[in-house]
Amino acid sequence: MEFLKRISFNNLLLLAFGLLVFRYGFLDLQPGLPLALNHWQYALMVLATLLVAAGGFLVYNYHARDEQTSEGKTYNIYAILTLAGIGIGYYLSDYIGKPLVVTILIIAAAIIYLYATSLKQMLIVSNFIVATAVAMSIIVIGVYNLYPLIMPGNKTYLATIFEVMLDYTLFIFIITFILTLVYNLRDTDRDYNSGNTTLPIVIGKDRAVKVVFFAAFIPLAFLFYYVNKYLLNLTLALGYGLLFVITPMIYFLVKLWTAKTTKDFNHLVFILKMVLFFTILSIAVITYNIQNNA
Numbered sequence: 001m002e003f004l005k006r007i008s009f010n011n012l013l014l015l016a017f018g019l020l021v022f023r024y025g026f027l028d029l030q031p032g033l034p035l036a037l038n039h040w041q042y043a044l045m046v047l048a049t050l051l052v053a054a055g056g057f058l059v060y061n062y063h064a065r066d067e068q069t070s071e072g073k074t075y076n077i078y079a080i081l082t083l084a085g086i087g088i089g090y091y092l093s094d095y096i097g098k099p100l101v102v103t104i105l106i107i108a109a110a111i112i113y114l115y116a117t118s119l120k121q122m123l124i125v126s127n128f129i130v131a132t133a134v135a136m137s138i139i140v141i142g143v144y145n146l147y148p149l150i151m152p153g154n155k156t157y158l159a160t161i162f163e164v165m166l167d168y169t170l171f172i173f174i175i176t177f178i179l180t181l182v183y184n185l186r187d188t189d190r191d192y193n194s195g196n197t198t199l200p201i202v203i204g205k206d207r208a209v210k211v212v213f214f215a216a217f218i219p220l221a222f223l224f225y226y227v228n229k230y231l232l233n234l235t236l237a238l239g240y241g242l243l244f245v246i247t248p249m250i251y252f253l254v255k256l257w258t259a260k261t262t263k264d265f266n267h268l269v270f271i272l273k274m275v276l277f278f279t280i281l282s283i284a285v286i287t288y289n290i291q292n293n294a
Contacts, residue, residue: 007081008057012050014273015137018280019046022141022165025284029291030161036096036148044088045144049137051085052105056112056133082109096148104143108136123197127180135173138165164283167226171279174219179272181212182256186265213256220249230286237282237289244278 023042027035037045055078062074086105093101115129142165146158184191184198188205191198200208223246231238252271259265 006058006061007054008061011057012054014277014280015053015134016046016050017277019049019137019141021280021284022138022168023145025281026164026287027141027145027161029287033157033161034149034154035145037092037145041092041095042145045092045140048085048088048092048105049108049140051081051088052109052112053137055079055081055085055109056115059113059117060115082113085109092144096144098148101143101147104136104140108133108140111136123199123202126196126198127177127184130180131173131177134176135169138169138172141165168279168283171219171222172276174222175272175276175279178212178216178219179269179276181208181215182265182268182272185209185212185259186262186269209256209259213253216249216253216256220246220253223249234286234289234293236292237286240278240282240285245275245282248275248278 027033035042058081059074059078062071086102086109089105090099090102093099111129111133115126115133142162146161150158181199185200185205185208188198188200192201199211203211223241227238227241227246231241248271252268252275255264255271256268259268
């Protein structure tokens with residue numbers, strides 16, 4: 001149980017959920033869409049992604065809060081998880097005839113490692129790195145499943161699918177970036193004692209809350225734009241988006257403005273994770289609504 005906590009098992013579950021929803025709630029439902037990986041190979045891709053992420057969470061949690069486990073043991077387990085993930089990723093990339101595709105996992109592993117060991121001490125850069133690493137999990141899907149099959153005849157079709165996935169990647173990146181800032185607000189005292197340079201430490205907690213508050217309007221504006229452009233004629237998807245994504249974001253803004261305690265910020269973390277969960281699920285809802293209308 002302690003090991004599952006150290007690899008942030010709850011976050012890994014959310015990541016696995018997202019990877020499975022994008023395959024079975026979106027890609028598999030697109031007419032005539034070729035995929036490079038079959039079902040069991042896709043399961044291996046999910047496993048590879050989770051192993052790399054688990055290694056990153058393990059070493060980050062060690063540096064952030066776990067001083068009781070030996071450093072050598074932590075890094076040995078990290079190396080096993082990461083190398084296993086990259087090894088599986090290489091097997092799959094070789095199978096689809098694109099060995100260099102595994103580079104996406106290597107880059108993700110490098111980003112996570114740099115953040116966990118050094119970049120977490122750099123103002124804002126660390127938040128950007130974490131958000132990038134999380135958002136790259138969506139890119140992995142496209143790189144492994146769509147890129148190897150691009151041909152002149154299907155380039156436009158696949159580009160449209162890629163565009164949808166990039167929209168989700170951008171939104172997940174923004175929400176994750178804000179989530180890391182909320183973590184900074186919650187962990188200000190611990191970060192100060194650890195020598196980390198975070199936004200609340202540099203400009204003060206009250207000012208940082210205001211910065212995060214106004215930054216949270218960016219994903220909200222993104223949502224309203226997306227709804228207006230794509231969902232106005234999709235009743236189910238529109239209702240879902242308003243109720244399960246936009247409303248929680250507005251609630252987040254209201255609660256953030258008066259947040260003071262660790263309990264307050266933990267609640268805000270939970271809200272943003274729920275936004276991520278329902279955002280991921282929305283791709284299946286939108287796909288179903290489009291096909292139902294058709």
